[in-house]
Amino acid sequence: MHHLDASLPSDARAELLLQEMTLAEKCHQLTSVMPWSLVRPDGADTDSTADLLKNPPGHVAQLIVDDPAKLADLVGAIQQRFVTRTRLGVPAFLHAEALSGFLAGGHMSFPTGTGLAATWSPELVQEMADLIRQQMRRVGMPHALSPVMDIALDPRWGRVHETYGEDPYLCAALSVAYTRGLQGDDLARGVIATGKHFLGYGLPAGGANTSAFDAGARRTRDLFAYPIEAAIQLAGLKSVMNSYGTVDGIPVGVSREALTDLLRGTLGFDGFVSADYTTLEKVVADQRVASTPGDAARLAITAGLDVELPKPFAYGAPLIDEVRRGAVEVSAVDVCVRRVLKAKFDVGLFENPYPAEHIDVHTVAVEGRELSEELAERSVVLVKNNGILPLAPGTQTVAVIGPHADTALRQLATYTYPAWREAVNAMSRGDLGNMLGADAIIASWYDALLTPVDPEKLVRDRYGVHTLSDEIGNFAAAVRTEQASTFTEPLGSGAIDRAVAIAHEADVVVLALGGASLWFNGERTEGEASDSADISLPAVQTELAEAVAAIGKPLVAVLVQGRAYALPEVIKDAAAIVIAPFGGPFGTKAITRVLFGATNPSGKLPYSIPRGTGQIPVYHHQHAGTGYRNPVPPSLSQHYLDLEATPLYPFAHGLSYADFDLADRTGDSEIDTSGSARISALVTNTGAVKGATVVQLYLRVNTIGVTRPAQQLAGFSRLELAPGESKRVTFTIAATQLGYTNLVHDFAVEPARVDYFLGFDSDDQRLQGHFELVGEPRVLTSAQRSFLSEVSHA
Helix, strand or coil: CHHHCCCCCHHHHHHHHHHHCCHHHHHHHCCEECHHHCECCCCCECCCHHHHHHCCCCEECCCCCCCHHHHHHHHHHHHHHHHHHCCCCCCCEEEECCECECCCCCCCCCCCHHHHHHHCCHHHHHHHHHHHHHHHHHCCCCEECCCECCCCCCCCCCCHHHCCCCCHHHHHHHHHHHHHHHHCCCHHHCCECEEEEECCCCCCHHHCCCCCECCCHHHHHHHHCHHHHHHHHHHCCCEEEECCCEECCEEHHHCHHHHHHHHHHHCCCCCEEECCCCHHHHHHHCCCCCCCHHHHHHHHHHHCCCECCCCCCCCCHHHHHHHHCCCCCHHHHHHHHHHHHHHHHHCCCCCCCCCCCCCCHHHHHHCCHHHHHHHHHHHCEEEEECCCCCCCCCCCEEEEECCCCCCCHHHCCCCCHHHHHHHHHHHHCCCCCCCCCCCCCCHHHHHHHCCCCCHHHHHHHHCCCCCHHHHHHCCCCEEEEECCECCCCECCHHHHHHHHHHHHHCCEEEEEEECCECCCCCCCCECCCCCCCCCECCHHHHHHHHHHHCCCCCEEEEEECCCCCECCHHHHCCCEEEEECCCHHHHHHHHHHHHCCCCCCCCCCCCCECCCHHHCCCCCCCECCCHHHCCCCCCCCCCCCCCCCCCCECCCCCECCCCEEEEEEEECCEEECCCEEEEEEEEEECCCCCEEEEEEEEEEEECCCCCCECCEEEEEEEEEECCCCEEEEEEEEEHHHHCEECCCCCEEECCEEEEEEEECCCCCCCEEEEEEEECCCEECCHHHCCCCCEEEEC
16 A cells, blocks of 8 residues: 555555545545444444445544534544545545634634624734634544635625625635635645635625526636635635535536636636535536436536535445446546545645544633634724713713623624534424435434533533623623514513613613524524525614614614624614624623723724615625716716615724824836835824724726726735824735736736725725836736735834
8 A cells, every 4th residue: 555655745645545446435535424424422333334434435524512522532433434444544534614713512713704804814814723723633623614705795695794705805815814824834734724615605696595696707707716716826725615506507516617617727726626515416406407416426526526515415326327337437536536635645634544632621612712802802893983982981871772782692603613502402493404414413413412501501601701781791880781672573562661761771872783693593684594685774673773762862883793784874873883793702892892992993894884775786896887986977966866875884994992194105106017016105093092903005907998896905904003103004016916807818917007095994095196007918827916915014
């Protein structure tokens, strides 16, 4: 078995092992099984273990338990079977979700995706991902189905909160940071990151999850592929997950144009494609482009879908039959198997297939605590303040009213362990069907591994989460609390009366409103398969706010949300508005510290806030002459008869208790298509307190023949400054960062006038300039592109 020679390169070892495999072993290497198919909760064999090990699957899906030590024991038991009881001893890839932390019991959770984006802190996202890397390797799980690299342009879509928002540059910066942290400097000690969902998943038709993506080739490559391409080229991204939707009429999971021509041929991807769960079942049952599992297998394997998750449907036995009857060349199977085996050698799985021998559960539970708290604090966005904030500690009675007033649980969204436990509870009640991709969950598995627990109690006891009311109680002279409504339903005729009564007793009212994210079950406003035709704040919350506002007490609106909501007038008129994400264990603490000035807010919105549902999409990088980037028609004062077309709050908006100024702009006036432009400005804290802000650079490239974005984010830098302190920020933008798909469909950088501005949000054009991009047009490969500008401070 020469493939066990660790001195050989991974691709050579993969080829040697491939030559030893039978057709059945190859086809099953591209499949996954659920863990309860292989082991019982006590680590013993199941009735199907022996049969599965004859032609072992290459992957094991969704092994989630409550205790890290027990998780490691089960991983070890599973891996021992693959290594010692199969003909070739090929270890399995065990994968897990890791969007907001390692999704497994006993590990720290972090803010959801839009919360991470609101921090504008790639260095902290990389630090978070590095911790996840260590945690996953410790328990023997070297493949993560994260991060979400979708560009979210439609807030009706329920999964917006999983993303890094609406801007391709910000998404790319954070995707690269996450991938670098997770995969590490040496993949032999890293965890394979999976960029998802390829492609255009964040703009589904009608905002409905898994729907078609409609766009031309230019927009697909230049916009939606940008974060994934950046992660491939800058961080060596090793796995990509297809989207469920169709692109140009073909489901991505069976599209050779998408998975081979674009992803590999154009973008330079050299890893393996992991199918989103039940992709090929949907190809047959929903999208109707295949009649049988064999049809789906044939289409997928030739398209370049390497691995079917989470259990065999089309790969495995149906794929074997397709090869044997001559419908699929064995060489097509070999290509996919080779990629999977190479990845296993790359991560050192053959040398280190087992988890750590000892895991200190108590130490693991608090890892990343300070980082989670810092990310939560940086994620809070102050969008309006008439001077009421910060509140003076110890001097006022505060009424905390609304559905977020007295819950700790709703700080943790889908793709966190508490949300997963809620879903398991729902399944045990028969409320939930196919969330994990399994036809039936084995009740005895979860009964043996999970002690029943109320999810609200879980987050309070396990993570130490406090309610917003409790946190405010640590600062206010006195607190009065009333939930008054659920997120979408009234609590009876007396509930609003009680809320009004405690508001009368208070000096200031904090309206704790917003959304809730759950996994396919329960009362929610966001989440997977939880889309909204109307993105207005739920009517019951508006009714509550109006009743409380009528008494005339100062209102501070706190909106906990993962996506944009259209706000009613009563919220727009509040004295202050704070927007916070599903912030994880320290979300309510972070909000409270901002309210009372213990933290100076520095968060910036990762999405635009529309004035109404009918405006969307309202993202800032709309093309010139499109949407609200279109001139107002003659004789009209605004685009719509009934509404302005501009956002209520623009992308990257966010206030501080400090004041900042930008001045003394300098910049190159001309660069070559092979050169770089330097643009700088002096940033000064002109306020009385220390604070942080994000300086942003936006460009408009005025090319010939193809309409480009009216503006595009091209650089940013978060700065912390003491009162009176100044720093010069310099952005260096390579000409290759300005490339696009031109008239003849080449990706090129071409001569153009480039207008730019520097400011503190996407509408803040306080410093403007331009430079000429001159010289010969340059056609660029993906490897020749620049994706992120360089930033320096002086």
